[in-house]
Amino acid sequence: MIGILVVCHSFKASSGIAEIALQMAGEKARVVGVGGNEEGGIGTSTGKIYEALLDLLDECDGIVILPDLGSAVLSAKAALDFLEEEQKSRVLIADAPVLEGAVMAVVEASTGSSLEKVKQVAEEAHSLKKLRV
Amino acid sequence: MDNGKLDVTKAIEAVKRIKDIVDANKEYLTELDSAIGDADHGINMSRGFTKALEKVKSNEYNDIGSVFKDVAMTLMSTVGGAAGPLYGTFFMKASMKLAAQKEADLSLLAQAFREGLQGVVALGKAQLSDKTMVDALTPAVEALESAAKDGLTLKQGLEKALAMAEKGMKDTIPMVARKGRASYLGERSAGHQDPGATSSYLILKAFYDALEG
Numbered sequence: 396m397i398g399i400l401v402v403c404h405s406f407k408a409s410s411g412i413a414e415i416a417l418q419m420a421g422e423k424a425r426v427v428g429v430g431g432n433e434e435g436g437i438g439t440s441t442g443k444i445y446e447a448l449l450d451l452l453d454e455c456d457g458i459v460i461l462p463d464l465g466s467a468v469l470s471a472k473a474a475l476d477f478l479e480e481e482q483k484s485r486v487l488i489a490d491a492p493v494l495e496g497a498v499m500a501v502v503e504a505s506t507g508s509s510l511e512k513v514k515q516v517a518e519e520a521h522s523l524k525k526l527r528v
Numbered sequence: 529m530d531n532g533k534l535d536v537t538k539a540i541e542a543v544k545r546i547k548d549i550v551d552a553n554k555e556y557l558t559e560l561d562s563a564i565g566d567a568d569h570g571i572n573m574s575r576g577f578t579k580a581l582e583k584v585k586s587n588e589y590n591d592i593g594s595v596f597k598d599v600a601m602t603l604m605s606t607v608g609g610a611a612g613p614l615y616g617t618f619f620m621k622a623s624m625k626l627a628a629q630k631e632a633d634l635s636l637l638a639q640a641f642r643e644g645l646q647g648v649v650a651l652g653k654a655q656l657s658d659k660t661m662v663d664a665l666t667p668a669v670e671a672l673e674s675a676a677k678d679g680l681t682l683k684q685g686l687e688k689a690l691a692m693a694e695k696g697m698k699d700t701i702p703m704v705a706r707k708g709r710a711s712y713l714g715e716r717s718a719g720h721q722d723p724g725a726t727s728s729y730l731i732l733k734a735f736y737d738a739l740e741g
């Protein structure tokens with residue numbers, strides 16, 4: 396099973412997005428939110444992301460990270476550098492709209508897809524249309 | 529006798545001076561960041577270096593690499609914004625070059641800062657003129673390297689680096705941001721000095737001042 400790690404500048408945003416995405420896949424999926432700086436304010440923390448990754452790596456075959464903006468991407472990349480090579484090889488960062496990407500990724504993951512496939516599907520969320528003419 | 533090199537005591541002094549100068553410029557950095565960002569750079573940097581100073585003061589060190597490494601780890605987790613992983617990487621890559629070294633002369637510090645800068649670029653993918661800290665750090669590291677070639681002392685090299693960092697910092701004013709939060713402003717980011725380039729200048733200033741004694 397591939398787990399999804401949602402990284403936002405706000406813990407509330409990350410856990411809310413995780414909650415919404417989980418509703419799509421129920422118990423079969425694993426989606427975790429991490430966010431906020433060390434003091435709980437708006438921001439990101441490499442340390443927090445690293446710990447969340449370690450927890451998820453224990454339970455999952457692989458992890459797709461969905462960062463929101465700016466430092467979420469940089470902090471996630473920095474956290475990857477602290478992992479061992481074997482662990483690192485099981486984590487990918489997806490360049491995707493975070494909510495749509497999380498929903499699509501979790502649905503894909505719940506069908507038992509590979510790490511690469513889940514990342515790819517998350518990134519396809521870029522082309523989702525919400526309003527059709 | 530003071531040989532003018534950066535030893536453990538001076539490295540810790542440098543961390544203290546960074547904390548002090550960042551605190552003294554906290555409002556200024558935040559003001560710069562409010563013009564083209566989310567108004568947290570001063571607060572972020574102050575939080576990070578306050579924690580970094582606490583960390584290095586609570587430890588015993590045999591080499592300067594370990595001081596830099598503790599600073600790196602602390603910044604990564606406590607700064608909270610883009611500056612956290614970026615400066616964290618800067619100090620981390622520099623620490624690898626300084627591992628097991630009791631002191632650094634100009635040549636070694638230039639090499640360490642070059643590694644640090646390369647780490648920042650590898651992580652953040654900023655190029656020159658993208659209006660980031662890279663615009664201050666790059667000319668500063670180049671100045672350190674050429675000063676080392678000319679056989680100057682560490683203090684003299686840092687003086688030259690500081691002047692170049694200041695110029696690089698001011699040169700960010702007309703630039704249009706292409707990286708970080710300011711890039712969302714597009715053309716409207718022009719006309720403001722980059723907060724990260726400014727904090728990079730302040731960090732170099734602190735290293736220079738730490739070598740005064």
Ligand SMILES: Nc1ncnc2c1ncn2[C@@H]1O[C@H](COP(=O)(O)OP(=O)(O)OP(=O)(O)O)[C@@H](O)[C@H]1O
Pocket residue numbers: 404438439464465466467561565566568569572608609610611612614648651652653654659660661662707708709710722723724725
């Ligand atoms: N990709 C990057 N490469 C190099 N420097 C960058 C990059 N992104 C941002 N910066 C630098 O970081 C500074 C902003 O730092 P700050 O700590 O305020 O982060 P932030 O932009 O608020 O982070 P966040 O992404 O969490 O909003 C900018 O002024 C710029 O110099």
Ligand SMILES: [Mg+2]
Pocket residue numbers: 561565566567568569609709
């Ligand atoms: Mg900011």
